[in-house]
Amino acid sequence: MKKITITNKPSFIFSLITLLLAIPSVLVLWLVVTFTNTNNFINAVAPVAKNQNVQKYASETVTNSIVNNVNVDDLTTTLIGSTPFKIISPQWIKVMIQPVVQNGVNQIISSNQFYEVLVRSLTLVHKTTMHELNIHSSGLILNFHPLVVSTVADLNKMGLGKITDSLNVSQNTGIINFDTSRLDKLRHNYQQTILIAKVIIILPIITLIVAVYLSRTRLKTFSNIYLYSSVLLFILLLAVLCIPSFVSTSNPDQAAAIRASITIITHSLVVNTAILAVLLLTIGALIKKYETQVDALFSNLVSKIRKNK
Numbered sequence: 409m410k411k412i413t414i415t416n417k418p419s420f421i422f423s424l425i426t427l428l429l430a431i432p433s434v435l436v437l438w439l440v441v442t443f444t445n446t447n448n449f450i451n452a453v454a455p456v457a458k459n460q461n462v463q464k465y466a467s468e469t470v471t472n473s474i475v476n477n478v479n480v481d482d483l484t485t486t487l488i489g490s491t492p493f494k495i496i497s498p499q500w501i502k503v504m505i506q507p508v509v510q511n512g513v514n515q516i517i518s519s520n521q522f523y524e525v526l527v528r529s530l531t532l533v534h535k536t537t538m539h540e541l542n543i544h545s546s547g548l549i550l551n552f553h554p555l556v557v558s559t560v561a562d563l564n565k566m567g568l569g570k571i572t573d574s575l576n577v578s579q580n581t582g583i584i585n586f587d588t589s590r591l592d593k594l595r596h597n598y599q600q601t602i603l604i605a606k607v608i609i610i611l612p613i614i615t616l617i618v619a620v621y622l623s624r625t626r627l628k629t630f631s632n633i634y635l636y637s638s639v640l641l642f643i644l645l646l647a648v649l650c651i652p653s654f655v656s657t658s659n660p661d662q663a664a665a666i667r668a669s670i671t672i673i674t675h676s677l678v679v680n681t682a683i684l685a686v687l688l689l690t691i692g693a694l695i696k697k698y699e700t701q702v703d704a705l706f707s708n709l710v711s712k713i714r715k716n717k
Contacts, residue, residue, distance in 0.1 A: 422619035423633055429612040430637045431644050434684065436605045438677045444602070446535045452676055454527050456669045463517050465665035470517075471510040541598045627699050634692030641685035648674050648681070 442448045456462055516522055616633060623629035651674070652667035695702060 419619050419623040419629060422615045422622065423629060426612045426615040426619060426633055427636050427640065429608065429615070430640045433609050433612050434641065434644065434681060435677075436608045438680065440602065440605050440609070442676065444538060446531060446538065448676075449534050450527060450531055452673050454523075454530060456672050457517075457523055457526050459665075459668045459672060461661070461664040461668040463514065465659075465661045467510055467514040467517050468661060470513045541595055543595075627695055627702055631692045631695040631699070634688045635696070638685045638689035638692060641681055641688065645678060645681045645685060648678055 442452050616630075619633065620626045620630045652670045655663050655666045655670070657663045657666070
């Protein structure tokens with residue numbers, strides 16, 4: 409068996425660090441770009457609300473909450489009064505009204521108006537939260553008053569005026585003011601986390617440059633790092649695609665909703681990782697195939713630069 413020897417340990421160490429950071433850096437970059445930017449966050453999360461599996465589970469959950477909070481005795485009296493049908497069990501009343509309530513809830517959840525309200529709400533909440541987390545000050549002020557006003561107006565358009573008429577929306581409604589050391593600590597921890605994330609993203613680029621610089625066969629080292637990195641990214645891609653299959657709950661509708669949500673939210677990660685992996689594989693393979701020609705080209709270029717000096 410041929411013994412494997414490392415001829416350039418410094419270059420090997422930095423190459424190894426680059427490969428070890430390949431997957432973490434891609435994941436962290438995706439998390440930062442997706443969840444700290446409002447537009448990217450909305451593009452990733454909002455489509456979940458249009459998925460049929462998610463809508464089905466949401467309508468079931470809301471319906472059960474409504475039906476379980478109905479005063480069955482009052483409802484039974486209203487529906488059958490003192491007629492001979494009074495012998496009907498109150499629980500049967502719940503069974504009878506559940507599909508009616510669920511149909512109404514599902515129509516609201518699946519409507520375009522509801523989706524527009526949701527997107528507007530998520531946009532304002534995310535933008536306001538990110539703004540407060542990124543500033544250096546004491547306390548935390550979340551102003552959701554415009555969101556409350558616009559939501560009430562949109563609900564009126566959806567035929568829920570009887571509900572919204574009972575809401576008392578003042579000038580201070582939706583304004584949450586926190587002034588505690590815990591929230592200041594939360595802001596500090598968030599800002600520190602973003603700083604660490606930036607280091608994780610930048611570090612493999614630095615170690616790649618150092619590894620190539622220290623190597624005696626720079627083009628070979630460069631191509632090898634790209635090829636091995638592409639393999640690791642394909643493994644990451646496969647792992648992300650398999651995550652939904654591991655979701656299992658006692659409620660099939662809940663499991664289907666969770667799987668759909670994971671697939672939708674990680675869609676950009678899957679696409680971008682696939683593109684990056686193919687790009688690295690292509691560049692690495694081309695450099696490896698034409699290593700001699702590329703090396704000669706760079707040598708001639710360096711010689712010309714030196715002569716001009």
